[in-house]
């Protein structure tokens with residue numbers, strides 16, 4: 088009995104800890120529907136990653152975009168919003184995840200949200216398309232730290 092309880096506990100801890108490891112297949116699986124992927128991958132960020140543009144993205148991430156509320160001040164996805172259910176907010180410092188996504192796929196997420204999760208659509212209600220591209224420059228900067 089005790090052994091079984093310990094085994095369950097260990098399995099639970101493993102599951103809870105799983106998103107921390109970069110190569111989690113559930114995290115890396117594409118969010119963009121297959122029939123849109125070819126087009127979405129052609130979308131490129133029109134703004135270069137200058138320090139000024141990244142700073143503008145940072146201000147939006149912590150300010151009116153309120154991304155930090157869920158994705159954490161440091162982008163690790165450990166923000167503590169009561170009531171977030173299901174998929175955990177993405178850890179932007181996960182290099183495997185950064186490498187798995189094109190800029191177009193990230194932009195698609197800001198337009199549509201990630202269906203079935205607490206990641207909502209931000210364009211156009213919260214962010215303009217221009218602002219979204221700036222936030223994405225800041226999100227990319229987490230992968231370089």
Ligand code: HEC
Pocket residue numbers: 114118148152153154155156157158168171174175176177188192193196197201204205206207209214222223226
């Ligand atoms: C209410 C909480 C919440 C807020 C606020 C939030 N996110 Fe998210 N975000 C999530 C969750 C949960 C996921 C994971 C969704 C999934 O696994 O598909 C996610 C995933 C993402 C992803 C990754 C999608 C992928 O392709 O893997 C990006 C990019 C993202 N968020 C950007 C942002 C930006 C930029 C903001 C601010 C403008 C923001 N998020 C605000 C909860 C949030």
